[in-house]
Amino acid sequence: MNHPSPDSRIRPVSWVNGVVEMLDQRLLPEQETYVRLQTSHEIAGAIHDMVVRGAPAIGIAAAYGVVLAVRQVINAGSADWQTAIEPLMQQLAEARPTAVNLHWAITRMRRRFTEVTDDPEAGLLAEARAIQAEDVEANRRMGELGAAVIGRVDAVLTHCNAGALATGGYGTALGVVRSLYAKQHLAMVYACETRPWLQGSRLTAWELSIDQIPVTLIADSVAATLMQAGKISWVIVGADRIAANGDVANKIGTYAHAVCARHPRHHGVRFMVVAPTSTFDPQTASGKQIPIEVRDGRELTHFRGRPIAPVAAHSHNPVFDVTPADLIDCIVTEKGVIQRPDQAKIQALLAR
Amino acid sequence: MNHPSPDSRIRPVSWVNGVVEMLDQRLLPEQETYVRLQTSHEIAGAIHDMVVRGAPAIGIAAAYGVVLAVRQVINAGSADWQTAIEPLMQQLAEARPTAVNLHWAITRMRRRFTEVTDDPEAGLLAEARAIQAEDVEANRRMGELGAAVIGRVDAVLTHCNAGALATGGYGTALGVVRSLYAKQHLAMVYACETRPWLQGSRLTAWELSIDQIPVTLIADSVAATLMQAGKISWVIVGADRIAANGDVANKIGTYAHAVCARHPRHHGVRFMVVAPTSTFDPQTASGKQIPIEVRDGRELTHFRGRPIAPVAAHSHNPVFDVTPADLIDCIVTEKGVIQRPDQAKIQALLAR
Numbered sequence: 001m002n003h004p005s006p007d008s009r010i011r012p013v014s015w016v017n018g019v020v021e022m023l024d025q026r027l028l029p030e031q032e033t034y035v036r037l038q039t040s041h042e043i044a045g046a047i048h049d050m051v052v053r054g055a056p057a058i059g060i061a062a063a064y065g066v067v068l069a070v071r072q073v074i075n076a077g078s079a080d081w082q083t084a085i086e087p088l089m090q091q092l093a094e095a096r097p098t099a100v101n102l103h104w105a106i107t108r109m110r111r112r113f114t115e116v117t118d119d120p121e122a123g124l125l126a127e128a129r130a131i132q133a134e135d136v137e138a139n140r141r142m143g144e145l146g147a148a149v150i151g152r153v154d155a156v157l158t159h160c161n162a163g164a165l166a167t168g169g170y171g172t173a174l175g176v177v178r179s180l181y182a183k184q185h186l187a188m189v190y191a192c193e194t195r196p197w198l199q200g201s202r203l204t205a206w207e208l209s210i211d212q213i214p215v216t217l218i219a220d221s222v223a224a225t226l227m228q229a230g231k232i233s234w235v236i237v238g239a240d241r242i243a244a245n246g247d248v249a250n251k252i253g254t255y256a257h258a259v260c261a262r263h264p265r266h267h268g269v270r271f272m273v274v275a276p277t278s279t280f281d282p283q284t285a286s287g288k289q290i291p292i293e294v295r296d297g298r299e300l301t302h303f304r305g306r307p308i309a310p311v312a313a314h315s316h317n318p319v320f321d322v323t324p325a326d327l328i329d330c331i332v333t334e335k336g337v338i339q340r341p342d343q344a345k346i347q348a349l350l351a352r
Numbered sequence: 353m354n355h356p357s358p359d360s361r362i363r364p365v366s367w368v369n370g371v372v373e374m375l376d377q378r379l380l381p382e383q384e385t386y387v388r389l390q391t392s393h394e395i396a397g398a399i400h401d402m403v404v405r406g407a408p409a410i411g412i413a414a415a416y417g418v419v420l421a422v423r424q425v426i427n428a429g430s431a432d433w434q435t436a437i438e439p440l441m442q443q444l445a446e447a448r449p450t451a452v453n454l455h456w457a458i459t460r461m462r463r464r465f466t467e468v469t470d471d472p473e474a475g476l477l478a479e480a481r482a483i484q485a486e487d488v489e490a491n492r493r494m495g496e497l498g499a500a501v502i503g504r505v506d507a508v509l510t511h512c513n514a515g516a517l518a519t520g521g522y523g524t525a526l527g528v529v530r531s532l533y534a535k536q537h538l539a540m541v542y543a544c545e546t547r548p549w550l551q552g553s554r555l556t557a558w559e560l561s562i563d564q565i566p567v568t569l570i571a572d573s574v575a576a577t578l579m580q581a582g583k584i585s586w587v588i589v590g591a592d593r594i595a596a597n598g599d600v601a602n603k604i605g606t607y608a609h610a611v612c613a614r615h616p617r618h619h620g621v622r623f624m625v626v627a628p629t630s631t632f633d634p635q636t637a638s639g640k641q642i643p644i645e646v647r648d649g650r651e652l653t654h655f656r657g658r659p660i661a662p663v664a665a666h667s668h669n670p671v672f673d674v675t676p677a678d679l680i681d682c683i684v685t686e687k688g689v690i691q692r693p694d695q696a697k698i699q700a701l702l703a704r
Contacts, residue, residue: 193661303656315570321574
């Protein structure tokens, strides 16, 4: 189960010979380099530094991080490993603030603690592997469900990377794209470059090129003009957290696309969010309560270490935004599709 | 009159000792390098390659280019310089397609041909200098008019660079910003970085920093979230061409800002276009007829010569978009302010 998807050779995170192997996404597309991580501290650092990114992939990485943490505290001779592990769990949970899958995965791992007392590392490794396998399975299911909603179209737009690189290995938004393309129901994917980190240029274009799915790269600000010109039918994105009322936190830029898609001039451009149920956060009432990560302004003012703005320039670099539920046509989950999402429909779906 | 503005040391284009001196805007903010151009061919190349950019500055550069062209054909011994110069004029006119100021300046220079027969170079140089001086004067007037419309605000948003660097030396959108700031009616300018060429990071942040006007740099996609959060009152932009009906061609990204500003959730965000009357093109009925320049995709897929996307990736790099007149609250010109622009109001203003 190291290679999570027979359809894609891309595996952002996997457990190999007792360590975590991660594709360093900071180096794509120029280099395809895998790093080996042996401690939960290294996993937390890799999540924070965006060696791995994408809400589901972060959750999977954190689950493997818990396995490493257990090994560490047991090897250190802790009498009570379940207590000793807490600071390490906390560090993993705090590695990035917005994606709720991180907390979801850690909570799920913790629930297994009392059942794995004979061989905690083996028992928890099985759980982490299950999380990854279920994520891929959920992706495939969402791909089918989303493709069925869309039918046959010429072109869709996606933002950031919600693909194999962001998940166990198939993709949420790009899972729908893969399913559409496999059915010959899609001719072109427009990928926003996604400033400042360029997930679209570096990751989505790379990932789709490998799978030979036609992709055209655009500046984020070109999206609205494609809608204006009637070039795209759907915007398809992933999510980092979905509040109880259906508000969606996702990569910065998503909100503007949603506003433009719903503009009266853009009749026919619809807006789809694709995310596993682990992305829902029923404890967060609305998008207003979702913590939005603000990263170092150097992501904006520098490029590969060299300044692209005056040294003294101030900058503001929030990396997520919140799209209100009423701008979303549908949320596709592995449990089904929610049309026109609201709190009641979400509660009903999660209770299935 | 070499230094067009006593308020700003920035002069993107000037005539110095018989040649054109241009600040190479491709090298900002790291280097402030001036190049000296001696032929109209060099001017056309500099416009095409974006050594100089910004609709009014392009017009001024082309006007000086005509002076150089006259010198060239006269030095070459042409019996009929007015005929011999035509291919050079044509090359200048075709250097970039979207900004109409280029054509406007060339047409204005041509109108002087029959009056400057004694010393064509000196007569036309006087005209080119007049174009630049009038542009700065128009900028100052627009700065005052725009500031009066806005009153007192905390923050405004601007896109691309419509400043001293884009004009004779004061600015259209940034002229309004300068006037507001001088009156202590403005606390912060949010500048969109403006992909792919980064006019916001490289030029606007640099220009405002020099004048000690507080500026915060953001990714283009952050603009909508600032509107969502109630952080900005006005979007202020320049224009490259304004059609007879008031549709505005401007830097790619402008249209999305206009759509978001007018979104029902953003009550209070208003949208101002600042442009001299030379930017109006009464011969173009609507935005649909404005030619939109599509530049080399390498501006998007490469950065400083190094790839930031897979080598095989397709890209689409239109560098302007069209904002329909009905999304614009007002157009500020040196002849006055047009509220809720339409064809009749524009005709009336241009006839003044």
